[in-house]
Amino acid sequence: MIRKLSLLLLLLILGCKEKEASVETTVETALKNFSLSGTINGAYNDYIFLGYGKHKDSAKVIDGKFKFTGELDLPTQQGWLNLRPGANSLFVYLESSTIELVMDYRQEVDEYGYNMNILDLKDIKGSKTAIIQEKYQNFWRKNEEKDNFDELLNEELIRLFKEHPKHSFSGKILGELASYNRVLKVDELEHLYTLLDTTYQNKFDLEFYNTGIKSLKKYNIGHEFLAFKLPNQNSELISITNYKGKYTLVDFWASWCRPCRQKHPGLIELYSKTDRETFDIISLSIDEDEDDWKKAIQQDALVWENVIDKNGEVSDELGVMAIPHSFLLNQKGEIVGINLTDDEIEKIIVNNKANK
Template sequence: MKSKWIMTALVVGLMAGCSSSPKYTLTGKLTGIADGTEILLVPGATHKDVLPEDTAVVRDGTFKFTGDVPEPRFYYLRVNGYYGGTSLFIENSKIELTADVKLEDTDGRKWAGFENVQVKGSPTHDLYVEKMKFKEELNAQYKAYMDAGADILSQTNQAKAENNQSKMDSLGKTEAALKFQREEKAFFENVNSTYQKAFSDNKDTWWGPFLMLNVMSYFTPEQQPWFEQFSDEAKNSYYGKILHDQLYPKSFVGEQAPAFSLTDEKAEKISFAELSKGKKYILIDFWASWCAPCRKEIPNLKKIYAEYASQGFEIVSISIDDDAEAWKKAMEKEQMQWPNFLDADKSLSNLFNIKAIPACFLVDEKGQIILENFKSDELEKNLKTFFKR
């Protein structure tokens, strides 16, 4: 009888150990949000457009997420359908968040502002707040020098609006303008040194790479030495690997173009293989309605398309617009005569590791990428050579 009880206890214990109960709970209490509103949990510090990892619905002013993270991870909380939001670190613990949310709709742009945010139950988040204090200090310095130069900036902007070059030249020579320029230069030099110190102070752990990802908008080879100072542990961490891919982007030249499908303005899907069938050279062009350099290149692309389309040249334009209506409006205005598609979920921009636009890839008839990240003049020069062969 005793042995049977022991066996039962062992089985129960094993079942409990193998259960899939959540390791963390995130409970949020929000004001200013209607019941039924969806709250999105989105991975942060990825430098990619990623889909929400989970969705919760607000009931009685509260929402709840449950799950399991292998180590502390940074997330954004966003209101579905709105820009903005707040951020926090999630770890396997009971976490509580409170905030006042203000929803705004200005000229069709919906914004969710989170104020008075309080996070309890995540020691990593507390440490994050402490480590990010340098950013608060920089924000205060930025506001100070911008406020001090508000008058000369206003006058300069007015002269620009009037297209009054002589007035702009005259204002640029005033002591107020020269002082603003000196303070602006000093501010950005301070930003650079402050950033470097923050990264260096955290070079031995994943905090170093994370802070770089969190405070910097984009990366260039100039920041590679900052990465190289990190310990092997930091470089091989979750955020270290993400940062490495940003600083040392993979080249697609010489590789086969990945297989993918696209969705047109009529919500119809077509594969890239179908679009490129029978074509000698295909330009994959990533752009957006709000991207001024992209729009500036369109007339040049029209000229190239008119000259080479009959010889087997095709353009496939892929917009990364968040606003489908803005994309359609831009297409109507630009009247591009080649296939156009919307990368609504950003899967294609992630597939091609797009970090800035315009971004272009030229694919040959064998499906191999032969050029990447070039402007229209370089494209025209190469096509002229290619079609002479």
């Protein structure tokens, strides 16, 4: 009798657990379902494309309207929208809600003569993530010119990460700060990492963070730069150590990187305003096709030294995960700035002259 009773209780317990598991699975699936619809103002009646993670989808734009539905890999996941190529990419976070976008469509010819289909986001509704993003962006704009911006940013991110430890936007911020916008110290970044629930973060953002931290520990501001030798267009090996004695900008780019090439006119202007004894530039391409690289150098009229890192050995060692990316070196070959603007570089050079 006791055995029968025990067996009965066991069956009841297992039955309850199966039901609970079923309910949890249903809820979890529901939390990953999304709906993304939009209105496009302008004469575009072709397909629009959506990507998120490894997923790709398309929808026909009819009378300026489109809609996507699907299931995410994570509760929140960054996606990107684009029209028929060539086109820009419009990034938007997907979540378990009904998101509505309003966008303007226009065509333009870029500086290389390519016709581009451009989407400009005008409004977004139904997105909790958009509210978090807007608040963070407003904080950055309001405070970035302050002398204690790094302290304020660290405090803001501690608050944000504690409030949203599972949100993949938190992981994206941390990945970018470690690998690109290097405002915070290593120990601050490592503390912020402990506040995240990494189970819910995009693996690429975590990879950006890990690579960035490794690079920061070895090639941060104040550290000696990597001593490399790479070939130029004439297959001559160029050593970065030859540039000691003056400020040098090491600029990572590629022929296919539109934002990189959009920076070139500004760099050319900066280069023309400075003398070679004080400041120089060496552009380091990660192109795999040398012909495309050489053609882009001519098209953009890059008059300084250009070298190529076809195998990615230098960029990998330095932790360069995205381009454009740059390091400003001082006369001793030490890193004094990472991803500075042209104005910031010019200010450093001018201040150095004034202090001599």
